[in-house]
Amino acid sequence: MRERGLVVPMRRLEIPASNEIDDMKNTAMILTEILRILSSLNSVLMLFVASMDITSKETALGTFLLLLLCLPYLSVAAIYHPSEQLSINCGSTSSVMYDGRNWTTDLNFLRENHNQSVAALPTAVSPKEGPYTHARLSRTQFTYSFLVNPGPKFLRLFFYSTAYPNFERSQACFSVKAGPYTLLQYFNVSLNADVDPASSGILFREYSINLKDGWLNVTFIPNTTAQNPDSYAFINGIEVVSMPSYLYYTNSNVDNADYPKLVGGESYQIENNLALETKYRLRLGDRDIPAAEDTGMLRKWDVHNEYITNPGVESFDVDNTTKLNFNKTPDYTAPDPVYRSLASMGGNASVNMGFNLTWQLPVDPGFTYMLRLHFCQLNPKVIGSGYQIFLIYIQDNLVEERADIFSWSGKLKGVPVVRDYAVIISAPDHQKKANLSVKLHPHRESLIKDAQLNAIELFKISDTEGNLAGPNPDPRIQATEIFHENSIKKRRSTTRTLAAVAGAVSGVILLSFIIVFFIIKRKKNVAFNNGSNKKDETSHGGGSSSLPTNLCRHFTIAEIAEATNNFDELFIVGVGGFGNVYKGYIDDGSTPVAIKRLKPGSRQGLNEFMNEIEMLSQLRHLHLVSLIGYCYESNEMILVYDFMDRGTLSDHLYGSNNPPLSWKQRLQICIGAARGLHYLHTGAKQMIIHRDVKSTNILLDEKWVAKVSDFGLSRIGPTGSSMTHVSTQVKGSVGYLDPEYYKRQRLTEKSDVYSYGVVLLEVLCGRQPLLRMVEKRQVSLVDWAKHRYEKGFLGEIVDPALKGQIAPHCLRKFGEVALSCLLEDGAQRPSMNDVVGVLEFVLQRHLQDGANVIAVLESGGDYEDSTTEDMFSSSHSSVHVSDYSNSSGLNSTSYPSKESDRLFSEPVFSEIKDPKGR
Known part of the structure; x- marks a missing residue:
């Protein structure tokens, strides 16, 4: 029996009788938990002892030795043993076992003492354990320092976006630097967490950094601005795990034919001075592989279902009996289950020739990415070269015209192989996300008209300035929350004002105020009509021609500002001759709209503005964009349309x-x-x-x-x-x-x-x-x-x-x-x-x-x-x-x-x- 890196000689275990089923289940559960803990025993022992004071180390060591003596029939068989494994429970004063590792307090790694340690406020979906129960927070910069061996390391950051005492959830906006690398910049945690409601506020980021010396400094910097003077930085968990020297970095001592292929070019070297961010680690099976079941580096392998575009294609497990032969790639490259599951096109050859097996991976434009594809041929029908050949496209560029896993594997079954590619994703103006595509198609000469893939890994590569930070996502959910908060504040403010007026002034004075209000309102309407060359005869009256308000809605500048978070640049989705186009939300954030705002000095002006209102107000057709309304106030000319999700042709x-x-x-x-x-x-x-x-x-x-x-x-x-x-x-x-x-x-x-x-x-x-x-x-x-x-x-x-x-x-x-x-x-x-x-x-x-x-x-x-x-x-x-x-x-x-x-x-x-x- 093999379970998470441990070998258990089953012949020495006493099997319960058939009438003891309940006891057997309980025993199995206990044994599984013991195996999970012992899978990382070496690193846990080191961290546990390090966390004790001097007088307690002997006791701690004795406890672990006793545990080993009590389990003589279990032996450790981890594939890769990290020289460092630091799992830090930030903000906590005690250690906790969670997810196969021991999370220790952060007190020994902090440089500054002016930050705070708080417990997360409990919610219905609050994590009950691990690094998410506490946080280290500060409105000023703070740094963690780790003394480790030189070489490549995984650096993992764990965030839980929730309410903390004296810290509003929406104000968490900060940057993170690790040595010379910028990992995150203007990172709005709540905005990123709300993109995926299923995450329940939990965010995880993984980076690969190659250290020249033994110090790793991770600095958190609040992004304080005039709009957000109370911004703060926080972190729930930090993990540093060493990795093999050439797991993802390129070995310069090998032939450059083994370097990653640059899509559209020759080759690309992942040099030691580059940092990587893990964007996707996907296995093509039916369940996630948790960190405790990795090859020793605590990587998590997610399922790919969200990213494959072919709804009829299913992933399945294959051949759990053949022993895998790691003679083309090291055995720590990926755990066995990765290579024993795959996605393929199915058995209908004529159908398979008519479509591609396709994955679309959303990425940040403006960066180069390293794409790793994992393969392992276990198909019993493949008995020689040429039986299964397919083409591989990346970003619609043909990168492999005769992909033959059997030939790549040295004409052997069960030999895992990987292919690495470098992909440059350009950065069009104002485009926050792009798709990186991977497509497989059967070769016409293949005896089996099918294509297959076992796993995908994708890494963002730092730019020339050491930057890995991407933009925050579309702030729709955040905007909705702001709108609701503003509405509540306005209602409360109105209630207080009316109460004060009612108690402080007489009916005569109140009536005078009402009269003055209508006079001012009338003057504003006259100014509007004059400013628009008297083209706008709305309910205010006065013009010689009319804007049909029964078909076109009038917005105030306050409504437009609320819809765009005061014209936040994060809301810009396009720029034209007229000016900026914002994605906004009206009707308490329930309706997305496109808001076109005339910029000063635009080649289009008032005539074009009024012309579009008059034209579109009278037109309704399936293939004409619908005008919802306009705003002409405070020298602003703004048009509001239905939002078109896919942009321009x-x-x-x-x-x-x-x-x-x-x-x-x-x-x-x-x-x-x-x-x-x-x-x-x-x-x-x-x-x-x-x-x-x-x-x-x-x-x-x-x-x-x-x-x-x-x-x-x-x-x-x-x-x-x-x-x-x-x-x-x-x-x-x-x-x-x-x-x-x-x-x-x-x-x-x-x-x-x-x-x-x-x-x-x-x-x-x-x-x-x-x-x-x-x-x-x-x-x-x-x-x-x-x-x-x-x-x-x-x-x-x-x-x-x-x-x-x-x-x-x-x-x-x-x-x-x-x-x-x-x-x-x-x-x-x-x-x-x-x-x-x-x-x-x-x-x-x-x-x-x-x-x-x-x-x-x-x-x-x-x-x-x-x-x-x-x-x-x-x-x-x-x-x-x-x-x-x-x-x-x-x-x-x-x-x-x-x-x-x-x-x-x-x-x-x-x-x-x-x-x-x-």
Whole structure:
């Protein structure tokens, strides 16, 4: 019997009789607890003795020796024995056994004495033991010092976000430094804890630090600001555990072929002067592996279920009998159960070839990460090389084109192997999180069309300044609490004020105050109306035209400030020409909204502000962003919209680390945006021309529904049968402007069609309309696409993430409609209704052909399918139709063509109806 690092010779144990089942259960429970304690006996003994005073050490030592003498049949068989293991119970004056180790008092490690030690206030979910019952807190800086051997160490920090006497939970905001490394900065503990309600306020952070000398100093620094003058730092538990020299750091003495592979590069060395933060340690089994069951370093292995994107894939345990052979990696790399469980794609080969086994891991952008993948081949059907081969993609980059675990293992079963990769995650503006993706796909030459993985470890690597700190998460929950607290304070304040007034003044004076109040209120309303050029005839009265308040809500500046935590920068989710866009919460924090605030000096001003209010107040459609209200007060111009969870379309095409959209998703988004524009052109009382159609003005909600936004530049179209255009000053965005409108200053709805055609090319090619740092002929996306289409090479410029997803006839038809939108003569361009019809047809054909096109990779992987290679190769003079797809049934129209009407006269969906407003 093997249990948590201990070997128990079962032949010496007396087995109870069958009628003593209850006694047997009790005995088993006691034995399990003894085994758990003894698994870290050496380090526990050292710490226990160190914690005693001199007169008590002999007694302590005798106690442990007696315990060993009483258990002669148990022997320690730990895989790795740390030279240091310090588990510190911060704020406590006594030691406690918890989770397989002895947590000792922190008094011998503190430098300063001006901090406080307090017990956590009890709650319904308070931890009953371990390092979470007490805390060390201070409103000034304090430091722990540990004298240990040089070399790599795990440094673990344990936090319990709860109420402590004289310390408000929300005011815990601080930085943590360890030697030259910044581990945490402006760390708001309650904000981080509230992201995961299941955590019950418990937070854990693990770091790897390579010490040059024997001192490890960990400093806690409160981030006191004018907004939070009472901020404090606290810690519940600290753990320092030594690790093998090259567990995660790179051994410079080995061949660089064994270094981690840099995704998109050659290799990457995890040097000793770098610090690491453990972001994920996931085993692909059905239960967590607790710290006490690790190989001696007290690492915890979590299950992966939260991060795998394939809902039908299950993890399972395999072969618990074969002895693992650690001849490719040290036996302390991971515990045995890690390699005896895995996730695979299942037994249906045809289904497996149509999707990827995918994990998405949220990370902080702006850092390099080390990704470790664990493998062990125990499949009885794999009896040789080539039986199971698969491809590995990281961030949609092919890093292993023939992953063969059996070959990696020296053609032996049960040999654990690891593969390390370095991944650079760029940092787009104001993006707090990005996804790091891991995708596996069966190789077409594999005898078993399957892929498998046993475990994932991911570490953030410190930057050049030794920083590991990331941003605090979206402060929604914190904001909600602030709103409720403010509401309570306001109600209490109001009650006290009214009571004082009622008891202090007479009815006549009170009536006078009321009269004065209404006079002041009236003056403010007059000022508002004058400031808005008398366009706002609300319930206050006074204007010549009106803002329909029955459809548009008016917010006070106080409500907006409350919704954004006084315009806290943490709430900023975007920046545009208008100004900052904040994510806020209204109605006591129950409703998320997007709040667009005009910045001083913006190129947009009062006219655009009033124009958007008037336009959107009268429009309601599934594919138009909804305006909730506005604020025009104290020189502030603010618009409040429904919040779009997935941001802009451009965020998912380029310039971010978001996973690439599939071809199906892109078509659905294009159709939605086209429907919104069609409604503007034909569905409202008067034609509305948007004038600023671009990918950043197409927003996506949580269900990926596209919504056209930003109507500040919109204009009413031609009114009356005699008018064909509107003569107006040219406005819009460079790269999207209709050349006919630009040259003649004549605006029609076909100007929107042109801009939308540019968006279609963005969607197809995954690049911006203008790129300055490329060769001259590729600077303009429109010119480049026209040139490649005319030469028959449109497939050459398709987004590489779409390779293998588009049937050739769908590509051809999509290219035709996009380039027809971009015709020089606006009259020759299709209407948005025609565009919707053709895109619907392309989507229908894509769905029909999906089962027949071999390389249907939902997330955009490429696995060398020769039937689709032609379509994207520059070595062919035309776009070829795959043998695996049917003819489209549509006549091709070359670009440019005077017969563009023929393209749109063909039948599409008979059931298509104009989208209705909601």
